[in-house]
Amino acid sequence: MISFQQVEKRIGDASIIKGLNLEIHAGELFVLIGPSGCGKTTTMKMINRLIEPTAGRIEINGEDIFKTDPVELRRSIGYVIQQIALFPHMTIGENVALVPKLKKMERSQYEKKVDELLDMVGLDPKVFKNRYPAELSGGQQQRVGVIRAMAADPPIILMDEPFSALDPISREQLQDEFVRLQKTINKTIVFVTHDMDEAIKIADRICLMNDGTVVQLDTPDVLLQNPANEFVVNFIGAKRLRKVKELHPATSKKAALPKWSIS
């Protein structure tokens, strides 16, 4: 669906992305993860041309994205950012309907869609549609941020650490809802995060990056059971790997303690 071919990005002398080759499949939830400065956000922003690569080729469905109009391209790709970024001077309804309006869709066409989407994330349209973002909690605002990206029904959605600005409880909630949502909407989602727990919870495949290159690209299970090298082990963390071993007793010698025992 989305393919990166020998993509490079240099800013001055610094090499941000080094010869990146990636293949993101249709309908999968693809997580880009890595330490700060590893190039994960740069990689994502190259998909909707917010950042232009220095060299290489990026294709969506076999089409070179640098031959398309960036504005049209962006309207066909949903975009959610970390800082929520709902427009404070527009109502919730206006925020969600923004891309359909930019695409000059008929009001009757998107009005129903907006209601459906609000319902889908548990915000009653009758109550919330005419409110302003400031009247909503952080968790509610980010729910709106997520459905705003879906309003024009784009096949691809990019999400840049969408839940990291939220408190732990709303974050958990939104992650759960999001996994459920992904199963029903079946879009290709490119999701950037630095939180391994989040990645494991939601990803179909995880792409671990460091220093502008891909270190390991696998499903969460494979990543946890067969980390490719020292860096992956360190990034996942010893604690999480131990937990995985406990869940797979074949590799663990320790017997499970009975429930009533004193530990």
Added chain:
Amino acid sequence: MDALIGILGVFVTYWRQLLAFTGEHLFMSASAILIAIVVGVPLAVWMTRNQRIAFVIQTTINAIQTIPTISLLLIIMIFLGLGYGTAIVALALYSLLPIVQNTYAGLENVDKNLTEAGTGMGMTKLQLLTKVKIPLALPIILTGIRVASVVSIGAATMATFVGAGGLGEMIMRGIVTTDDQKVLAGAIPAALLVILVDLILGKIEKRANFRMQAARAQK
């Protein structure tokens, strides 16, 4: 007490003329502010796109502001002659500073995340400007317009020197004939005009600010 009665007497005698002067006064100030908005807002938008241009424009406008009103009027008179035109151009030049400065500051201070979200969602540069940046900067732009109005109405009393009339005309007549009552009969309405316009624009500004403040309070 006598002075007050005297002024009232002037008001009664000259009310037709005073009304006409007030009309001229408002006409000149309002046209000047309109021109300053039409010129100033695009200038400020241009400034946000190019740092070097921003510096040049800022310096020029600041320099204009330091020229005394009378000299500016006379300099423009060389080119435009006597009359409304000269007065309006001079007032517009004075109004430019607060309008350009506030519009520029307002546009520059729009949350970068919002502009990125807008761009990422597929807004063109123009859509980003008209649908996001200007609405969000509006309270600050309105403050600029309000300051410009006060400056412009105040300075319009000088328009009489280039034969453009206005309430300055009454003040001049008073000065020439050493008639304090006439001076005051011109000065008091001029001052009231400034206060009144300031109050009205302040109300409008507050209304525009209301929603923005609610939005900021949450952050």
